[in-house]
Amino acid sequence: MTDLWQDAMDHAVSAARGAGQVVREALLEDRMVMVKSSSVDLVTQTDQKVEQLIIQSVKEKFPTHRFIGEESVAAGEPCVLSDEPTWIIDPIDGTTNFVHRFPFVAVSIGFSVNKQVEFGVVYSCLEDKMFTARRGRGSFCNGDPLQVSDQKAIKQSIIATEFGSDRDPEVVDKIFSSLRNILCIPVHGIRSAGTAAINMCLVASGCVEAYYEIGMHVWDLAAASLIVSEAGGVLMDVEGGPFDLMSRRVIAANNRTIAERISGEIQAYAPARDDAAAPGADP
Ligand SMILES: O=P(O)(O)O[C@H]1[C@H](O)[C@@H](O)[C@H](O)[C@@H](O)[C@@H]1O
Ligand SMILES: [Mg+2]
Numbered sequence: 001m002t003d004l005w006q007d008a009m010d011h012a013v014s015a016a017r018g019a020g021q022v023v024r025e026a027l028l029e030d031r032m033v034m035v036k037s038s039s040v041d042l043v044t045q046t047d048q049k050v051e052q053l054i055i056q057s058v059k060e061k062f063p064t065h066r067f068i069g070e071e072s073v074a075a076g077e078p079c080v081l082s083d084e085p086t087w088i089i090d091p092i093d094g095t096t097n098f099v100h101r102f103p104f105v106a107v108s109i110g111f112s113v114n115k116q117v118e119f120g121v122v123y124s125c126l127e128d129k130m131f132t133a134r135r136g137r138g139s140f141c142n143g144d145p146l147q148v149s150d151q152k153a154i155k156q157s158i159i160a161t162e163f164g165s166d167r168d169p170e171v172v173d174k175i176f177s178s179l180r181n182i183l184c185i186p187v188h189g190i191r192s193a194g195t196a197a198i199n200m201c202l203v204a205s206g207c208v209e210a211y212y213e214i215g216m217h218v219w220d221l222a223a224a225s226l227i228v229s230e231a232g233g234v235l236m237d238v239e240g241g242p243f244d245l246m247s248r249r250v251i252a253a254n255n256r257t258i259a260e261r262i263s264g265e266i267q268a269y270a271p272a273r274d275d276a277a278a279p280g281a282d283p
């Protein structure tokens, strides 16, 4: 049977690796920092340049494919997940890390058809780790297979999360209330890589048992969600229902028991969905 998407996945790996080189070179130069939704939601010209390099390279090979790019959406492009082949791109996941030279920065490229992620590529460019997954064919890091942790007890676990870029005191109170509940289970520790994609690749690698967050976006999650599930992990909404790529809410865990326990400790809220502004979106 013809393998429809292998050529596209090979291109994604090559584009992510090339983008990583651009990121590493940019780290040696001064970076002009701009802000988006808040004074702590950062973006640089490198984010914008890398996204355009990836999108242009894809358009040359796959002219009918669609795109959801973090910085294109920030510039006003619609954020629509249709049934069409769609490249879901976060050119730099961990921009704050990039600005501060904190060494966890990823290029994330997900690819969906019929709203289902067919492959995911996350390139941790300072570690030179290429995380890949193809639906139904496993997850890998630099070609080595990945498997989530076999830890069953949350009290023997490390949990990853992020604090996001919303500094509304009411939101921050919910974030810290969830964090306190989880810390006091107790768990062994809480970690933040500063990038959703790398946190999820750490789940897939068995380094942390789970990651949760409310507020990140589809481009942070798309590629890494498949890397987690193809490594034997589970994805869930923070209130225990099915994972929804556009909801800006996720629990990614090594097993359902730990995911459900985390869900029970989270003080949930619902940020505006990524597709909220899409034509015909539910209000
Ligand atoms: O670095 P970016 O691509 O903006 O993504 C991060 C986002 O800015 C943060 O608010 C989230 O907490 C992280 O999980 C994202 O990785
Ligand atoms: Mg991101």
Ligand SMILES: [Mg+2]
Residues within 6 Å of the ligand: 047, 070, 090, 091, 092, 093, 094, 095
């Ligand atoms: Mg980004």
